[in-house]
Amino acid sequence: MPVILHIDMDAFFASVEVLRRPELRGKPVVIGGSGDPTKRGVVSTASYEARKFGVHSAMPLRTALKLCPNCIFLPVDYREYSRVSAIIKKIFLEFSPLMEDVGIDEAYLDITNRPEAPETTASFIKKRILGATGLTCSIGLAPNKLLAKIASDMNKPDGLTVVGMDDVARLIWPLAARKLPGIGPKTEEHLKGLGINTIGGVAAKSIEWLQAEFGQSYGHYLYEASRGIHESPIVTSWEPKSISREETYEIDTANWQAIAKTLAWLTSEVVDSLKDESCKAKTVTVKIRFEDFKTLTRAKTLPEESDSLETLRRAAFECLGRIRIEKRVRLVGVRLSSLKRQE
């Protein structure tokens, strides 16, 4: 049986800010957007003190300000978080080469081949991270990635939770359906409409029923995942599949010149990233989100891959030309996909 850890840093962005500014310790801190809660943006991370006011990730900053006028709002500083993240990832690799990077503040680690007891390895990792960075993390220990992920969330912050296949009915089934990775707000509502509120409620259904309700592929996933069954391997290397940039206006605009200027700028940004990755792209997609949040995309696939700003910008403008701007626009985006790495 494999031994998998899911390691998740506690309130990562907020905790890194507290390290830099110790006077923030114990205070409600909210990281998001430009750091100005009167402007457009959402919460990336709220400290545990801020969460007591009901502030949570993905919430509009303006809502967070209403809930917690005394919260300290700070801008997102990806460079600093990436620097700390690199230190943490290096520590993981001291314990196993089988590390799957899943975002700036979490990773899976396959420690099946460690000589000591798995709980001991997990404790060592927590101590190493705390010693090297001053930060705490929560770890889930399980026979697969899915259960490890659910487990790491069960005793936050600074937790260590072990879940075996024998524990699924007792520990996992009582949890809200939403706690199962892959069940988001839409599926949660769909399930509630069917009278299903917990992971156990999903597990009580037959595979035929789930597939009829949610489709072949997703129904199959729900059937297995709700039983703690998951056989996806640790993926240690990753190639980008698409590169995108988008921008939301502070004030919605119907000015075509302004939209065109934004599109040209975003395209040059995204082509810079493409070149940084030594890639060429074959498909260009333009995204327009209107003031009512209705979102349209138009795509153009080129005869062959390109990294020429001129070529990709022309394709982007061709896509924009296929969108009728009849309402004010709040967001413009450009995505490059069908990428090919240069030799």
Added chain:
DNA sequence: TCTGGGGTCCTTACTCTA
């Protein structure tokens, strides 16, 4: 009244070609 940005993957529809 609000609802970011950067990704992945899936479904469905359509078109072209063997």
Added chain:
DNA sequence: TCTGTAGAGTAAGGACCC
């Protein structure tokens, strides 16, 4: 030659993740 279809590629939208 005609017709039907399988499959690939493309396009658009949506759900989900951090």
